[in-house]
Amino acid sequence: MGTVATTEKRHSHASDKLHFPRANLQTITTLGKGEFGEVLLSKAKGIEENEAESVVLVKSLQSRDEQLQSDFRREAEMFAKLSHPNVVRLLGLCREVDPHYMILEYYDLGDLKQFLKISKSKDDKVKSQPISTKTKVSICAQVARGMEHLSNHRFVHKDLAARNCLISSQRRIKVSSLSLSKDVYNSEYYHYRQAWIPLRWLPTESVFEDDYSTKSDVWAFGVLMWEVFSLGEMPHSKLSDDDVLEGLKMGKLKLPAPDGCPSKIYKLMVRCWAPGLKERPSFTDIVHALGDQPPDSKV
Structure with a gap:
């Protein structure tokens, strides 16, 4: 995740308040x-405040690489500044000994x-529940609201995807940044x-010029919508990484409409993949577009 730089002083003040004793983590x-x-x-x-114990996600910093250390601090600063029901909250930092932790x-x-x-699992051991179109739209709308909050604070995510969002049993969604690139989702990253x-x-x-912005996050959001409506399929699963690179170069890469996806929703995905940055909608436009969907619309 990228963000804007801030002064050291403000940074140390915020992290004092967020200091959490490592001994209280298990x-x-x-x-x-x-x-x-x-x-x-x-x-x-x-x-x-009102819970004796909470299950939390802990990201550890186990690298001596200066760039990664700076990225880790930036990400912590970013989450510390954001406050939105659809964005993960930073609960604490452990920085008294290595490795540093972000909670x-x-x-x-x-x-x-x-x-x-x-x-969509066919495994009897797994309790699978079909997801209605209404729920799929709600999931996308919640991610869009979280991303609108990020973009309003001039933060760029850089790795928006279904794997980087969390979901609760009430179907509430939070934008996060698990970025489990090294093993769990190895196939979703390319060197x-x-x-x-x-x-x-x-x-x-982003690929060829290393240019990341809210508008590249919008493109990724279009792919995330496609993931939601295709129930977690791999984008361009029939293409090799080299084919995807080639398709991007030629400007010919477009995902097909998932089965049962309302045409209005697919049109919104396609707008997110416009070649020109100016043609892509803003997250505010997307929030409005998804909010205007009639609850059970099959259109």
């Missing part, structure tokens, strides 16, 4: 490896990608010019 399990180090699911004692909110059903895939990038979620300008 690891439940390791979810995987992210760009900074291990991502853990933990129990935190007394981190939420973030967690939702009981985990990441949205898993939820979508389980919903290009010394970096792991979410190639199938990025527009031409």
Whole structure:
């Protein structure tokens, strides 16, 4: 996640308030490896005012790389400044010893990608529940509202995808940044010019010019909508990474309409993938477009 730089002084003041004693954290399990180090699911004692214990997400910084350390601080600063029901909250920081920890909110059903895939599972052991069109639209609208909040604060996510959103059993959604790129979602990242990038979620300008903006987040949001309506399919699953790169270069990459996807919704996806930045809608436009959907519209 990228953001704007801020002064050291303000940064240290905010982190004092967020200091959380490591002794009050108990690891439940390791979810995987992210760009900074291990991502853990933990129990935190007394981190939420009215709860004795909360299940939280812990991102650890296990790298000596200066750029990664700076990115880690930036991400923590960003979450500390944001306050929106559809964006994950930063609950605390542990920085007295290495590795440093960032403690973030967690939702009981985990990441949205898993939820979508389980919903169409044929496995009897898994309790799969079909997701209605109304719920799919609600999921997309909630992500759009979270992203509108980020863009209003001039923050750029850079890795918006179903795998980076959390979902609760009440179908509430929060935009997060798990970025479990090293193992769990290895196939969703591509090694290009010394970096792991979410190639199938990025527009031409991000891949070839390293240009990330709210408008590249809008492109990724179009792909996320497609993921929701295709129940967690891999975008361009029939194409190799090289084919996707080639398609981006030629400006010929477009995902097909998922089965049963309302045409209005698909048209909105296609607008998100406009080659020109100015042609792509803003997150405010998207919030309005999704809010105007009649609840059971099949159009």
